[in-house]
Amino acid sequence: MALKIVADLCTACGDCEPECPTTSIKAKKGVYVIDAESCTECEGDFDKPQCVKLCPIDDCIIPLAA
Numbered sequence: 001m002a003l004k005i006v007a008d009l010c011t012a013c014g015d016c017e018p019e020c021p022t023t024s025i026k027a028k029k030g031v032y033v034i035d036a037e038s039c040t041e042c043e044g045d046f047d048k049p050q051c052v053k054l055c056p057i058d059d060c061i062i063p064l065a066a
């Protein structure tokens, strides 16, 4: 399972990037993206996805399948 960043909502503030335990978040073409191959939804590291917890924008980071 993985999450994704909604590009239209991401302000590229960068707050999420250094907090990802799997270094799955990278800047790309002016926004941030999550590598679905390595995102674990923080399972085993944190109770809740750290990027969702840190992102100041509501619904900017959502399940990949949604």
Ligand code: SF4
Pocket (backbone or CB within 6 Å): 002, 003, 019, 020, 021, 022, 023, 024, 025, 034, 038, 039, 040, 041, 042, 049, 050, 051, 052
């Ligand atoms: S859910 Fe966790 S592992 Fe996935 S991108 Fe966010 S911080 Fe990284």
Ligand code: SF4
Pocket (backbone or CB within 6 Å): 005, 009, 010, 011, 012, 013, 014, 015, 016, 017, 032, 054, 055, 056, 057, 060, 061
């Ligand atoms: S914290 Fe949210 S708005 Fe900021 S770079 Fe990450 S996804 Fe984009």
